[in-house]
Amino acid sequence: MRRGIVASPGPASALLGRCFPGLPLLAAPRRGRKSRTDPPAKSKLGRIKLPPPVDPAELLVVQERYRHYLSILRTLRAEFRHEVEQRRYAEKYGDVGKQRKEAAMEEHRQLMAFNDAENRRLQQRREERLRREEAEVKERRLRGDQNRALHLEKLLEEREREVLQLQEEAKDFVTLDNLEEKIEECLNNPRNYNFAVDKDGRVAKRSVLS
Amino acid sequence: MPMKGRFPIRRTLQYLNQGDVVFKNSVKVMTVNYNTFGELGEGARKFVFFNIPQIQYKNPWVQIMMFKNMTPSPFIKFYLDSGEQVLVDVEEKTNKEIVQHIKKIIGKSEETLEKEAREKMKLRHPATFGPKKYHLRECMCEIKGQIPCPGKVPLPKEMTGKYKAAMKENAASEAGSV
Numbered sequence: 001m002r003r004g005i006v007a008s009p010g011p012a013s014a015l016l017g018r019c020f021p022g023l024p025l026l027a028a029p030r031r032g033r034k035s036r037t038d039p040p041a042k043s044k045l046g047r048i049k050l051p052p053p054v055d056p057a058e059l060l061v062v063q064e065r066y067r068h069y070l071s072i073l074r075t076l077r078a079e080f081r082h083e084v085e086q087r088r089y090a091e092k093y094g095d096v097g098k099q100r101k102e103a104a105m106e107e108h109r110q111l112m113a114f115n116d117a118e119n120r121r122l123q124q125r126r127e128e129r130l131r132r133e134e135a136e137v138k139e140r141r142l143r144g145d146q147n148r149a150l151h152l153e154k155l156l157e158e159r160e161r162e163v164l165q166l167q168e169e170a171k172d173f174v175t176l177d178n179l180e181e182k183i184e185e186c187l188n189n190p191r192n193y194n195f196a197v198d199k200d201g202r203v204a205k206r207s208v209l210s
Numbered sequence: 211m212p213m214k215g216r217f218p219i220r221r222t223l224q225y226l227n228q229g230d231v232v233f234k235n236s237v238k239v240m241t242v243n244y245n246t247f248g249e250l251g252e253g254a255r256k257f258v259f260f261n262i263p264q265i266q267y268k269n270p271w272v273q274i275m276m277f278k279n280m281t282p283s284p285f286i287k288f289y290l291d292s293g294e295q296v297l298v299d300v301e302e303k304t305n306k307e308i309v310q311h312i313k314k315i316i317g318k319s320e321e322t323l324e325k326e327a328r329e330k331m332k333l334r335h336p337a338t339f340g341p342k343k344y345h346l347r348e349c350m351c352e353i354k355g356q357i358p359c360p361g362k363v364p365l366p367k368e369m370t371g372k373y374k375a376a377m378k379e380n381a382a383s384e385a386g387s388v
Contacts, residue, residue, distance in 0.1 A: 111316070112296065115298060115311075118311070122299040122301060
C-alpha cells in the first residue's frame, strides 16, 4: 500500500544506471511509506537483523572508564548541592540569618516609633483644633446672648416710646366731655380739602387753598 | 467605546502598575476607616478612591477593608501576622502624604524589591530552553527575530531536511557518474 504521491525512482536509480544521468532527481524518497499492517518486502525475507559488532575487551575498558567518569560527576554534583544547601540553611537559621532578622526587627521598631511620633503630633494638633473650636463656639454663644439682650432692650424702649406717644396723642382725642367744644371748633374753622397733590406729597400751586 | 464610570483610568493596567507600595510579608490585613463628609478627611477619601486600587494590585494577598462613617476621624490600621496592630492617623493629610508615610513605615524598601527581582531573574536562565515552569522559552521559534515555528509557517523549501538530503544525493550521484 502506497500513501501519498509516488515519487520518481529513488536513489537506487543512480546505482542501477539511469538512462539520462544529467537529469536531476525530481523528488527525494519518502521515509516510512509502509504502514503497520503492510507485509515486509520479499527481498527482506531472509534478513536477520544483528546488533553492531562489539569488541569485548574494548567494551570492558570503555565501561570501566565511563563508570569512573560518572561517579566523579556524581560526587561533584553532590558536593555542589551540599554546598548550596548549607548556604541556604545558614542563611535561614545560622548567624547570618539571625543578624539579618535582628536588623529587620530593629528597623521595624524604629519605623513604629516614627509612626507613633507622627500620631502623637497629629493628636496634639487635633486637641488644639478642638479647643479652638470650643472657644469659638462659646464666644459665638456669648455674642448671641448679648445681641439678644440688646435686642430685647431696644424692643422695650420702642414700646415705651410708643406708649408715651400715644399718651401725648390722647390729649387731643375727642371724648364725650370735650365733644361740644370740638364740634364748635370745627364749625368755626372750615377747611377746604379741594387741592391736588403730586406723588411726592407736595401741594399743587395753582389750586386755591382757602 | 468610551470607558464607563468616574475616573475609569483607575481601572487601566498602566495606572495600576504605577503603584509602588509593596507591603512587607508580615502584613496580612489593612483596614481604612474614613468619612464621607468633612474637609479634614478629604485626603483619606482621595486615598481610598485613587490609591487603594494600586495598592491592592501590588499586594493581591493582603485583605483590604473599608469602613465608612464609623469614627469621627479617619485612620488606617495594619494587622501583622505577629498579632501587632499598626495604627496610622490620616486626618489633615493629602493622599500623596498618606501613601508616602505608609510606604515608609510598612512598605518594602527599594533595595529589597531589587534584590527580590534579581533573585527571581536568577531562577530563569535565559540561555536554557524547556518547559515553561522552569525555563523562559520552550523553542527558538518563540524569540523575536528568529525563524517562525515551522508548525505554523512552513519553512522555505531550501531549508527543509529532505531537500538538503536530496541535493546531497544528487551531488553524490553526479560525482559518481562523472
